[in-house]
Amino acid sequence: MQALSVIRRHLTSAVGAAVIGAIALLPVSAQAGPTLDKIKERGVIKAGVGTIPGFFSPDSEGRWQGLFIDFGRALAVTVFNDPEKVEFTNSSPQQRLPALQAGEFDVLLTGVTVTITRAFKLGFHFGPTVFYDGQGLLVRKDLNVTKAVDLDGATIGVQSGTTGELNIADFFRKTGKKFTPVTIEETGEFLKALDSGRVDALTQDGTDLAAKRTQLKKPDDYILLPERLSKEPLAPAIRAGDDQWLEIVNWTVYATIQAEEFGITKDNVDSFLKSDDPAIKRFLGVDPSLGEAIGLNPKFAYNIIKAVGNYGEIFERNVGKGTALNLERGYNQLWTKGGLIYSPPFR
Amino acid sequence: MSDVRSFSLPLPRRLPQAGLFDSWRNAALTLSSLAVLVWLLWPLLRWALVDAVWTGAAQACSGVEGACWAFIAAKLRFILFGFYPPELQWRPALVTIGIAALLLLSSRPRFWSTRLLVVWLVALPLAWIIMAGSILPPAVSTNQWGGLPLTLLVSLIGLATAFPLAVLLALARRAQMAILRLLAIAFIECLRGVPLIAVLYVAMLIVPMALPADALLDKLLRAQIGITLFVSAYLAEILRAGLQSLPLGQTEAAYSLGLGYWRTMQLVILPQALRAVIPAILNLSIGLILNTSLLAVIGISDLLNTAKTAATDPNWLGFYTESFVFVAILYFAISYSASRYTLWLERRLRAAVS
Numbered sequence: 001m002q003a004l005s006v007i008r009r010h011l012t013s014a015v016g017a018a019v020i021g022a023i024a025l026l027p028v029s030a031q032a033g034p035t036l037d038k039i040k041e042r043g044v045i046k047a048g049v050g051t052i053p054g055f056f057s058p059d060s061e062g063r064w065q066g067l068f069i070d071f072g073r074a075l076a077v078t079v080f081n082d083p084e085k086v087e088f089t090n091s092s093p094q095q096r097l098p099a100l101q102a103g104e105f106d107v108l109l110t111g112v113t114v115t116i117t118r119a120f121k122l123g124f125h126f127g128p129t130v131f132y133d134g135q136g137l138l139v140r141k142d143l144n145v146t147k148a149v150d151l152d153g154a155t156i157g158v159q160s161g162t163t164g165e166l167n168i169a170d171f172f173r174k175t176g177k178k179f180t181p182v183t184i185e186e187t188g189e190f191l192k193a194l195d196s197g198r199v200d201a202l203t204q205d206g207t208d209l210a211a212k213r214t215q216l217k218k219p220d221d222y223i224l225l226p227e228r229l230s231k232e233p234l235a236p237a238i239r240a241g242d243d244q245w246l247e248i249v250n251w252t253v254y255a256t257i258q259a260e261e262f263g264i265t266k267d268n269v270d271s272f273l274k275s276d277d278p279a280i281k282r283f284l285g286v287d288p289s290l291g292e293a294i295g296l297n298p299k300f301a302y303n304i305i306k307a308v309g310n311y312g313e314i315f316e317r318n319v320g321k322g323t324a325l326n327l328e329r330g331y332n333q334l335w336t337k338g339g340l341i342y343s344p345p346f347r
Numbered sequence: 348m349s350d351v352r353s354f355s356l357p358l359p360r361r362l363p364q365a366g367l368f369d370s371w372r373n374a375a376l377t378l379s380s381l382a383v384l385v386w387l388l389w390p391l392l393r394w395a396l397v398d399a400v401w402t403g404a405a406q407a408c409s410g411v412e413g414a415c416w417a418f419i420a421a422k423l424r425f426i427l428f429g430f431y432p433p434e435l436q437w438r439p440a441l442v443t444i445g446i447a448a449l450l451l452l453s454s455r456p457r458f459w460s461t462r463l464l465v466v467w468l469v470a471l472p473l474a475w476i477i478m479a480g481s482i483l484p485p486a487v488s489t490n491q492w493g494g495l496p497l498t499l500l501v502s503l504i505g506l507a508t509a510f511p512l513a514v515l516l517a518l519a520r521r522a523q524m525a526i527l528r529l530l531a532i533a534f535i536e537c538l539r540g541v542p543l544i545a546v547l548y549v550a551m552l553i554v555p556m557a558l559p560a561d562a563l564l565d566k567l568l569r570a571q572i573g574i575t576l577f578v579s580a581y582l583a584e585i586l587r588a589g590l591q592s593l594p595l596g597q598t599e600a601a602y603s604l605g606l607g608y609w610r611t612m613q614l615v616i617l618p619q620a621l622r623a624v625i626p627a628i629l630n631l632s633i634g635l636i637l638n639t640s641l642l643a644v645i646g647i648s649d650l651l652n653t654a655k656t657a658a659t660d661p662n663w664l665g666f667y668t669e670s671f672v673f674v675a676i677l678y679f680a681i682s683y684s685a686s687r688y689t690l691w692l693e694r695r696l697r698a699a700v701s
Contacts, residue, residue, distance in 0.1 A: 057656065057659035057661065060421050060662075062431065091646040095552065096646070098552040102552070102556060214665065215664065
């Protein structure tokens with residue numbers, strides 16, 4: 001996801017690929033015991049994270065902040081009813097998947113893209129997608145472009161050696177429009193090309209472009225088109241073979257989504273405790289039957305919302321309007337509002 | 348021999364300004380070179396000093412052409428100490444200062460003694476214990492260590508633990524027993540034949556696979572062991588060079604005095620061999636300190652990694668240049684002073700021998 005890591009990956013790919021290849025051949029290590037038992041014994045959840053602004057990054061105090069970080073804290077609330085009982089560890093792209101498999105992390109919150117190969121070959125389970133990313137286009141505003149197809153005849157900068165190069169060519173071939181690709185090797189040059197007017201648009205992962213936009217000389221002269229040319233669903237990943245832990249991860253994420261659907265926020269959650277709606281009563285644990293049935297704290301959803309807020313709040317606080325990334329909800333809007341964010345019912 | 352002697356270099360016969368302005372052609376050359384130099388350096392100076400922002404929040408830096416040193420001011424603690432809990436930052440600070448003081452002390456040959464060696468052997472584990480908080484809780488997991496103390500600790504512990512191993516390897520490589528020699532050669536050549544990053548990958552990825560799931564060794568410890576083994580192979584070769592530089596007569600003379608193998612090595616051979624290779628060992632150490640930045644690739648927050656991570660804060664987005672320039676200066680300061688010191692020591696040792 002990060003441009004820097006593209007370069008570094010080139011440097012270390014030979015070694016990294018060999019090692020990761022060797023690991024893929026090893027049998028998936030059998031779990032000693034359920035993850036939850038181990039976590040409770042240890043007293044803290046271990047989560048692997050990356051470093052991408054808005055998603056996971058330390059503030060000046062060294063405290064982790066970001067969208068994925070908040071889901072890690074939510075998970076700690078589900079298990080311990082304490083958002084601090086999670087230990088985040090910065091994990092490099094080369095190391096993170098094997099580290100999860102080796103048991104160094106209980107959950108990988110690095111924004112792993114869900115793919116079929118990863119699901120089958122690496123022995124992972126994926127939780128619900130918490131962020132729908134994809135290849136985006138950062139365009140000069142004065143071109144008056146709102147959709148990618150309007151970019152007929154445009155000069156578009158792509159970073160060499162990324163899948164973005166292929167995706168954009170595919171897209172223009174399919175739509176029958178023309179474009180001039182400018183392949184740029186270096187990350188620094190990538191932004192300069194747009195600043196200097198050498199290209200009309202840049203294409204890369206949407207979140208990357210959002211972060212890069214802030215580094216342009218005049219960020220307001222450019223817009224990130226809401227459209228995405230590729231699918232990069234980012235989800236928490238856990239080791240395969242622990243269904244209970246998977247469900248805890250799943251329903252922790254779902255609780256934040258369901259809360260937004262109900263209109264329950266961090267601030268107004270207490271007022272919902274008096275609600276007569278049986279669905280909300282079940283959800284917040286006022287009616288404890290649900291929690292008892294699944295073996296979790298009946299108030300886990302209430303606790304999560306009280307501690308970190310609902311999905312919309314997590315999104316807006318870390319990457320939404322008013323933050324440095326200034327992202328639209330886009331696909332990450334609730335399904336009731338035309339997005340893809342959806343929670344199965346709590347009953 | 349006094350310290351003063353080694354400092355007093357003969358003055359150059361020609362003063363530095365001689366030849367710059369003695370003819371109109373030389374004067375023109377001097378002036379035009381100066382002009383080119385200023386022309387080349389001016390943008391850098393403008394960026395680093397003239398247009399730079401020194402204080403304030405991130406907003407003060409937006410739209411500014413120069414460097415944003417305010418970013419370094421805000422992130423200094425994070426870059427130096429990484430994720431170490433701020434309320435306990437006296438620990439990494441103490442460790443860094445302690446190590447720096449010990450290094451300064453050890454740089455004077457006057458203080459070289461068995462006692463200094465003992466101090467180091469106590470200090471390094473003590474530094475680890477202070478960082479981990481094993482005796483004085485709260486404990487801080489190695490995942491939260493980072494920055495300068497981590498870089499220094501990993502390098503120094505790497506060297507210290509590699510040293511005894513390297514001595515044994517170097518001796519084994521020159522041993523009479525073929526199997527011992529073969530094993531030493533295999534170990535040394537295997538580790539010298541792969542890049543450090545490969546060793547780190549194995550420590551990080553393969554070792555946990557080989558161990559049972561609950562016997563997971565600490566990540567930093569695994570990396571540290573990898574570095575120790577890697578360094579020991581190089582150190583062994585340096586020591587072997589030192590051993591080979593000694594005439595065979597030294598060993599024979601020691602034997603004829605009735606000393607056994609180990610006493611010969613300890614009293615006669617190793618002291619001479621070590622003295623011959625001290626500069627080479629210092630060079631290896633400089634390389635090692637720079638090499639520890641590879642830890643970033645396996646997700647350990649060394650100095651380079653904290654600098655990179657600092658620039659991902661959404662409130663201070665994208666000040667990578669400032670961050671990297673700052674740690675580059677730190678690395679340079681460490682390496683340059685070490686390399687000047689090596690030169691000085693080399694001269695001094697040569698003087699002592701002759």
